[in-house]
Amino acid sequence: MAERLLLIDDDDSLRRVTEYNLSSAGFEVRTAASGQEGLLQFREHCPDLVITDVKLGDISGLEVLAQIKKESADTPVIVITAFGTIEMAVEAMSRGAFNFVTKPFDRETLRLTCQKALEMASLKFRNRLLAEEVNRLTGTEGMVTANSVMADLLETALKVAGSEATVLITGESGTGKEVLARLIHQHSGRSNGPMVAVNCAAIPENLIESELFGHVKGAFTGAISNRKGRFQTAARGTLFLDEIGELKMEMQVKLLRAIQERAVEPVGSDQTEKIDVRIVAATNQDLRTLMDAGRFREDLYYRLGVVPLHIPALRERKEDIKALTQHFLKKLNAPADVSFSPEALFAMQNYDWPGNIRELQNAVERGVILCKDAVVTGGDLNLTPQSKSGPDELSLPDIPDSGISLEAVEKALIVKALNKSGGNRSEAARLLRIPRHVLIYRLEKFGI
Numbered sequence: 423m424a425e426r427l428l429l430i431d432d433d434d435s436l437r438r439v440t441e442y443n444l445s446s447a448g449f450e451v452r453t454a455a456s457g458q459e460g461l462l463q464f465r466e467h468c469p470d471l472v473i474t475d476v477k478l479g480d481i482s483g484l485e486v487l488a489q490i491k492k493e494s495a496d497t498p499v500i501v502i503t504a505f506g507t508i509e510m511a512v513e514a515m516s517r518g519a520f521n522f523v524t525k526p527f528d529r530e531t532l533r534l535t536c537q538k539a540l541e542m543a544s545l546k547f548r549n550r551l552l553a554e555e556v557n558r559l560t561g562t563e564g565m566v567t568a569n570s571v572m573a574d575l576l577e578t579a580l581k582v583a584g585s586e587a588t589v590l591i592t593g594e595s596g597t598g599k600e601v602l603a604r605l606i607h608q609h610s611g612r613s614n615g616p617m618v619a620v621n622c623a624a625i626p627e628n629l630i631e632s633e634l635f636g637h638v639k640g641a642f643t644g645a646i647s648n649r650k651g652r653f654q655t656a657a658r659g660t661l662f663l664d665e666i667g668e669l670k671m672e673m674q675v676k677l678l679r680a681i682q683e684r685a686v687e688p689v690g691s692d693q694t695e696k697i698d699v700r701i702v703a704a705t706n707q708d709l710r711t712l713m714d715a716g717r718f719r720e721d722l723y724y725r726l727g728v729v730p731l732h733i734p735a736l737r738e739r740k741e742d743i744k745a746l747t748q749h750f751l752k753k754l755n756a757p758a759d760v761s762f763s764p765e766a767l768f769a770m771q772n773y774d775w776p777g778n779i780r781e782l783q784n785a786v787e788r789g790v791i792l793c794k795d796a797v798v799t800g801g802d803l804n805l806t807p808q809s810k811s812g813p814d815e816l817s818l819p820d821i822p823d824s825g826i827s828l829e830a831v832e833k834a835l836i837v838k839a840l841n842k843s844g845g846n847r848s849e850a851a852r853l854l855r856i857p858r859h860v861l862i863y864r865l866e867k868f869g870i
Contacts, residue, residue: 424450425540428469430460430486431502432479436525440473443529449536457481461489469497471539473532476503476510484514491518496546498539502527565598565605566749569739575731576605582729583609588681590666590726591704593733595849596780599704600664602733607660612700615659620652623668623848623858630673632689635680641690653686656699665848666726667707667718668858678722701726706852717857736775736782743770746779750786759796762789769800833868836861840870 427449431437437453444451452467454460457478464472472490476483487499498520503510506524514522520539523532567573582589583606591599600619607617625633632641636651652661669677680686681701685694703726712718736743747770751760762770766789775781785805789798835854843849851861864870 424448425471425536426450426452426467426469427536428452428454428460428463428467428472430454430457430463430472430474430478430483432456432475432477440532443532444536447529447533447536457483457486460486464490464497465493468494470543471536472497472499473536474499474501476501476514477505484510484517487514487517487519496543498543500535500539565601566742566745567739568741568745569734571734572739572742575602575733578729579606579731580609582606582731584611586700587728588701588726589703589729589731590709590723591702591731591733592709593704593706594735594778595706595843595846595852596778597733597735598779599706599733600662602731603660603662603702603704606702607662607700610660610700612659616656617660617662618652618656619662619664621664623665627670627673630669631676634673634677635686635688636695637689638691641688645690648688651686651688653680653697653699654695658698660700660702663701663703665705666703667705667709667712668848671717671719674719674722678719678725681725706849736778740771743782746782747786750783751790753783754787754790756790757796760790760793760798761796762798763800765800766798766803769803769805773805829868832864833870836864836868836870 427444429437429441429444429451430453431440432455434455437455441451441453452463452469454463457474457480460472460474460478463469472486474483474486478486483501483503487501490497490499495518499518500521500523501514501519502523502525504525506522511522520542521535523535565576567576579589579602589603589606591602593599603619604617607613620634622630632645632649632651634651634653636649636654637645639645639647663677680697683694684698685696687694709718709723709727713720713723744767747762770782770785777784785803786798788804789802792802793799836850839850839853840847842853847861847865848858851858854861
């Protein structure tokens with residue numbers, strides 16, 4: 423389909439020649455002989471590009487430009503004139519003109535200028551669609567709330583986004599810590615740079631330093647070339663350090679030094695490299711408890727937590743379940759007629775959501791897949807009723823006269839915790855209330 427152009431010029435002869443040349447180049451051209459007529463044509467036909475002369479008889483082309491930009495900022499406008507001056511060109515560009523062309527001009531110059539203007543407008547449009555798609559996929563557009571505590575949290579997050587302050591996000595697993603980190607990045611002055619996410623618990627202890635700071639060729643077996651670390655690849659952007667509580671003390675010291683000195687030293691190198699990165703960290707652990715146990719440095723805690731943000735669990739803001747459910751339906755591209763039965767809505771409101779928003783998303787997706795006649799029932803959601811006993815009240819088996827193997831009970835609990843966490847060792851350790859390294863020791867001990 424040909425691009426639609428609007429040509430505004432009060433010179434009848436030049437207007438007809440220019441219209442012919444642009445039509446011959448493949449454009450669909452409409453014309454207007456005055457500024458007011460041009461604005462009426464613009465509002466009626468919504469062209470992809472406007473070309474306007476400066477002197478139009480009724481109102482100036484610069485006024486037409488200003489009005490078009492006011493009504494449709496994304497529509498490119500090319501200004502042409504036979505009386506061009508540097509001052510006029512500067513004014514036209516300051517009002518948003520794509521280009522300023524002086525008469526006489528040849529047909530090829532105008533065609534190329536139009537093509538570049540349309541390509542630029544198309545690129546801006548695609549970038550906006552891409553940004554909207556990123557928001558949809560990352561879920562940041564779903565961070566709306568009816569909960570006052572969560573509303574205050576989002577307000578604080580948006581305030582701090584414009585600063586360079588380090589942020590520490592805490593909350594249970596599945597509450598959306600990375601989503602909040604992405605929201606902060608997207609509203610920061612670094613939004614044009616990358617956001618690089620690192621799960622500190624997922625990287626082997628002997629590789630974490632190289633992963634964060636990079637290494638030089640020959641630094642260790644397998645280092646066949648220089649490699650940038652996450653600090654370097656996040657340059658002019660945001661580095662998100664998830665599960666920061668899993669870092670060993672030795673690595674915490676090096677991380678603290680990097681943050682304080684704004685420089686890193688790649689493994690195997692004796693040279694430091696300056697870094698330009700904003701740090702956002704997150705954890706589902708209580709770092710103060712880890713500090714008391716001597717497993718997390720106090721100075722690093724205060725360096726990371728310049729602005730602490732705690733995300734409440736979903737069970738503490740159940741008024742958000744309805745809005746989040748609709749968001750996930752949209753994210754999953756579910757059919758428009760899908761609805762939830764009263765039974766399903768009741769089950770969702772009366773469930774404690776130990777997996778928080780991640781578990782809610784999984785339940786919604788499961789319901790959409792399994793439902794019949796576009797109605798999700800409680801059975802489709804498959805939400806296991808929660809025990810009403812307190813968190814430390816356990817239902818233990820009776821000990822038979824023949825005795826019972828404590829190791830067998832411990833092994834069974836570990837397997838259950840791994841199944842519940844989907845194989846996530848850090849989450850399984852949290853469920854069992856033991857340090858991650860203790861869990862790993864027991865996994866090796868029991869051959870799990």
